[in-house]
Amino acid sequence: MKFLKKYYKVIGSIITVLALVFVVKKLVTMDVDWSRFADGKTLAVIVGCTLVQAAMVLFMTLPWLRYIRILSGIQIPTKSALPVYTRSNLMKYVPGNVFQYVGRNQLAADLHISHVDVACATLLDIVSSMVTPLLLILILMGKDMLLLFQKYSRNFLIILIAGILVLFLLILLLRWKFREPLKRYFEKYRKLLNRKNIPRILVVFLLYLSQYIISTAMYGTAAYLLFDVPAAQMGLFLGTYLFSWIIGFITPGAPGGIGIREAVMVLMCGSFMSTETIMLYAVTMRIISTLGDVVAFLVGLICEQIWKRKATVQ
Numbered sequence: 001m002k003f004l005k006k007y008y009k010v011i012g013s014i015i016t017v018l019a020l021v022f023v024v025k026k027l028v029t030m031d032v033d034w035s036r037f038a039d040g041k042t043l044a045v046i047v048g049c050t051l052v053q054a055a056m057v058l059f060m061t062l063p064w065l066r067y068i069r070i071l072s073g074i075q076i077p078t079k080s081a082l083p084v085y086t087r088s089n090l091m092k093y094v095p096g097n098v099f100q101y102v103g104r105n106q107l108a109a110d111l112h113i114s115h116v117d118v119a120c121a122t123l124l125d126i127v128s129s130m131v132t133p134l135l136l137i138l139i140l141m142g143k144d145m146l147l148l149f150q151k152y153s154r155n156f157l158i159i160l161i162a163g164i165l166v167l168f169l170l171i172l173l174l175r176w177k178f179r180e181p182l183k184r185y186f187e188k189y190r191k192l193l194n195r196k197n198i199p200r201i202l203v204v205f206l207l208y209l210s211q212y213i214i215s216t217a218m219y220g221t222a223a224y225l226l227f228d229v230p231a232a233q234m235g236l237f238l239g240t241y242l243f244s245w246i247i248g249f250i251t252p253g254a255p256g257g258i259g260i261r262e263a264v265m266v267l268m269c270g271s272f273m274s275t276e277t278i279m280l281y282a283v284t285m286r287i288i289s290t291l292g293d294v295v296a297f298l299v300g301l302i303c304e305q306i307w308k309r310k311a312t313v314q
Contacts, residue, residue: 012106015091015099022093023290032283045225046288052218053292056211058299061085063128063207064104067121070200072113079307081107086300090293101126130249132208133242136216140239148243148268216242219285227281233272240268241285 037046065081068074088103104122108115138145220238223229229237244264265278273281 012087012103015094015103016087019090019093019099020294022095023090023294026093026290027287030283030287032280032287036280037284037287042226045222046284046291049218049222049288050291050295052214053288054295054299056215056218057086057089057293057296058082059207060211063204063211064121064125066200066204066207067124068107068113068118070197070204071120072117074111074113076107076111076113079303080111083300083304084110086296090297093290093293128205128208130246132205133212133246135209136212137239137242140216140235140242142235144236144268145239145243148240148264151267212242222284222288223281226284227273227277230272233269237269237273240265 037043061078061082064085065076065078068076068081084104084107088100088106091099091103101122105115105118107113108118141148216238219241220229220234223237224231224234241261244261247264248259248261259282262279262282265282266275269278
């Protein structure tokens with residue numbers, strides 16, 4: 001078990017270093033005129049939004065951790081989960097788009113808990129992160145949301161069919177290779193879905209909702225202060241941005257050399273914003289998101305070292 005834990009740490013450290021390299025590469029290779037961000041107002045907004053973004057990454061440790069607690073029945077401390085979450089979050093910059101999820105299972109290796117529980121908690125975290133913003137999009141956009149769903153219904157349909165097929169094949173494989181363990185976990189999770197855990201699941205949902213409300217407010221602040229988005233169009237703009245994030249998340253590649261997120265934004269907001277402004281906003285938010293992930297990683301790393309020293313002293 002100690003060897004397995006050491007193996008995870010070595011692999012995790014290598015991937016973390018690679019992630020930092022790709023973060024630097026992403027910032028350096030961005031097609032952007034950095035002089036646009038040189039004035040005091042712009043810098044202040046970017047720094048403020050970056051700190052909010054970092055805080056949200058740290059905050060999102062909580063719902064993921066609560067899912068693990070519900071599934072495992074173990075009261076895992078936040079100080080054990082936060083460094084793992086912030087480190088794995090940085091791994092999304094490594095090509096492949098899977099390391100940020102696999103990296104979370106470092107927690108299972110560290111605490112000797114079930115890898116299945118942690119993996120299932122991560123799966124629930126992904127689903128919740130996709131479903132929760134749809135409620136805000138509906139509130140912000142209203143009937144305009146129907147146009148987007150009609151335009152990108154094929155994307156959702158392809159992902160839905162692919163997801164069902166993958167899930168079906170995975171269930172068949174697991175049933176063939178791990179029938180008895182699978183049966184035990186099914187019974188375990190079935191017992192967890194009782195009235196006692198409904199309030200706990202509701203709290204998790206409220207955490208996701210709170211995170212997206214705060215993040216959306218941050219997106220709106222940047223849009224209003226730096227890009228003069230009309231107040232009357234702010235709901236449509238923010239709803240479209242959230243929707244573009246979902247589309248970008250589920251759609252591999254980019255059409256015609258333009259990012260899928262930018263394409264969605266131009267489609268819905270082109271009537272009151274120029275394409276150039278939309279592109280600049282998208283780039284600005286990517287810079288903020290990237291810097292926020294790095295800051296959150298550093299905070300997690302510092303907290304981990306402080307907690308380790310305290311544990312050593314005690």
